[in-house]
Amino acid sequence: MGRDPHDPPQGPDDLAGWETQLRKGALSLAVLAILWRGRLYGLEILKRLDADAGLSISEGAIYPLLNRMKSEGLVAAEWVEADAGHPRKYYSLTEPGRRRARDMAAGWRAFASGVNRLLTPMDGDPS
Amino acid sequence: MSKDAGLAHLDTYLNQVHRHLGGLPAAEIRETLAELRAHLLDKVEGETTPARIEAAIAELGSPRDVARVNVTERVVAGLQTRRSPFWVLGAMGRLAGLSVYGLFAFLVSVLGYGSAAAFLATAVVKPFAWDRTGLWALPGGPDDRNFSWSLGVTDRPQQGHEMLGGWIIPIGIGVGLLLGWLTWRFGLFSLGLMGRRARRR
Numbered sequence: 001m002g003r004d005p006h007d008p009p010q011g012p013d014d015l016a017g018w019e020t021q022l023r024k025g026a027l028s029l030a031v032l033a034i035l036w037r038g039r040l041y042g043l044e045i046l047k048r049l050d051a052d053a054g055l056s057i058s059e060g061a062i063y064p065l066l067n068r069m070k071s072e073g074l075v076a077a078e079w080v081e082a083d084a085g086h087p088r089k090y091y092s093l094t095e096p097g098r099r100r101a102r103d104m105a106a107g108w109r110a111f112a113s114g115v116n117r118l119l120t121p122m123d124g125d126p127s
Numbered sequence: 128m129s130k131d132a133g134l135a136h137l138d139t140y141l142n143q144v145h146r147h148l149g150g151l152p153a154a155e156i157r158e159t160l161a162e163l164r165a166h167l168l169d170k171v172e173g174e175t176t177p178a179r180i181e182a183a184i185a186e187l188g189s190p191r192d193v194a195r196v197n198v199t200e201r202v203v204a205g206l207q208t209r210r211s212p213f214w215v216l217g218a219m220g221r222l223a224g225l226s227v228y229g230l231f232a233f234l235v236s237v238l239g240y241g242s243a244a245a246f247l248a249t250a251v252v253k254p255f256a257w258d259r260t261g262l263w264a265l266p267g268g269p270d271d272r273n274f275s276w277s278l279g280v281t282d283r284p285q286q287g288h289e290m291l292g293g294w295i296i297p298i299g300i301g302v303g304l305l306l307g308w309l310t311w312r313f314g315l316f317s318l319g320l321m322g323r324r325a326r327r328r
Contacts, residue, residue, distance in 0.1 A: 024326075041165070041169070042162065042165075042166050042169075043166055043169040043170060058188065059166070059170075059186050059187045059188070060187050060188035060192060060193045060196055060197075061196060061326065063159075063162055063163070063166070063197065064196050064197055064199075064200030064201070064325070064326070065200075065326075067197075067200055067201060067204060068200055068203075068204050071204035071205070071207050071208075072204075072207055079161075084168065084169065084173065085168075085173070086164070086165055086168045087161070087165060088165050088169065089161070089162050089165060
């Protein structure tokens with residue numbers, strides 16, 4: 001008998017899996033938000049995800065994600081000769097990408113606000 | 128010397144990735160390898176010793192895994208703009224070598240499109256070769272107890288029994304289109320599934 005996928009997490013492994021899914025769900029929004037203020041290259045995006053949002057993803061996964069966003073027209077990419085001695089591929093938001101980021105941010109805030117209201121009774125309750 | 132050895136190690140790794148990127152067009156292979164190279168050089172911050180390069184490679188992933196996720200994502204990303212049956216079958220072919228499911232889905236697709244084409248072709252040819260075209264029940268053994276089925280055109284009409292007569296035309300068109308549509312939907316589903324699996328790694 002398999003578990004109902006809608007069951008809440010039960011043990012430490014389930015909790016870790018739930019957190020992983022939560023982070024993955026937020027990843028696209030996080031990448032768009034990180035690019036909001038200007039262009040960045042892949043390793044910078046990874047570092048900002050980790051440092052600013054605690055989102056650690058495997059290094060091999062960031063470029064396929066960025067490529068998918070590029071295919072969807074959300075980000076643009078350009079190769080730039082850098083002081084580091086090798087060219088870097090910089091990613092920046094396109095206008096559709098900015099619109100998507102705004103829409104996703106609005107959806108995220110509404111979602112988080114609703115869940116936070118549900119969590120209010122737990123505040124200060126040690127049980 | 129150590130720096131050269133480190134860069135040689137990097138190039139060896141990228142060559143190994145290259146070998147697994149066969150499902151992509153040449154321009155996308157160059158782009159992928161250039162991006163991975165830039166990432167690794169950024170990661171070691173100019174210190175291209177073999178040890179630093181090896182550590183950076185270990186964090187990036189094995190050549191096969193890195194190639195698999197890149198190929199899958201790039202192929203699946205094509206669904207944004209192209210969804211024709213021919214494109215979907217081509218995409219399945221490019222992913223067939225990357226996983227057991229990819230190979231299974233590709234073989235199912237070939238079988239599905241092949242069967243659809245056989246039904247449609249039989250329906251189209253029937254009016255022009257009435258006595259030799261259809262769905263035939265043919266004797267399969269010397270004792271005639273085992274029968275085999277043959278769809279299409281036969282040069283031995285006297286040895287079997289044609290099952291549907293003129294009904295093969297509407298049935299062939301209907302079944303052919305349905306099989307083709309189901310195979311196309313299966314292809315779209317499989318590409319989406321393989322894309323989600325690649326992202327989970």
